[in-house]
Amino acid sequence: MRFENTGLESLLIEFDPLEDIMNEHGMVRAGQWDWERVTYDRKFEIREGTFYLRIFGYTEKGDIGASDADVKLLTPLLGKHYYPHGVEYGEGEEFPEHLVQTCEKILIAIYEDLSKVAI
Template identity: 65%
Template sequence: MKFENTGLEGLKADLNYLDDLMSNHGFVREGQWDYERVTYDRKFELKDGTFYLRVFGFAVEGDVGAHKAIIQLMTPLLGKHYYPHGVEYGEGENFPKTLVSQCEKILAEIKADIEKFAIE
């Protein structure tokens, strides 16, 4: 499920600031990066299954591996995990309304925090 029009799309921020901010909102980056891209995940374990809210970004300047990069954020996604196949984001997925509302609230909070230090 895409969370379009969140206001996150296109925002740019320093990688180290983003790592701290996203961690404060329960997201992890861990090994989910390469030298040009990052993925922040927040896991939700519900009775309906395991879900991941993902915020993607790519380096518009610098190098993620060197921890010196400016990251531009992309459209966040909500996916459901299926063992052993992975996470599905498809239109046919059924996401609990309470989870979707919670994710929208989290994304709005992240946007408000990032805007304070966003890079033009």
């Protein structure tokens, strides 16, 4: 599921404040990065299954490994995890309304914080 028009897609953020704000909202980078791309996840283990709120980004300049990148964010996604295959975001997936609402609130809060430090 795509969360369209969150405003996040319009932001360009320096890596260090991005990292801090994402962590404050429970979005974890872990090992999901390379020099030009980064992925933040928030895992939800609920009665209906395991889901991930995911935000991808890529560098406009600099690199992630040196913590000197300017990062452009992409449209946030919500996916359901299926063992052992991975996360599915497809149109045929069903997402609990309470989870969608929670994710929307998180994305609004992230946008509010990131827009204060956007380049």
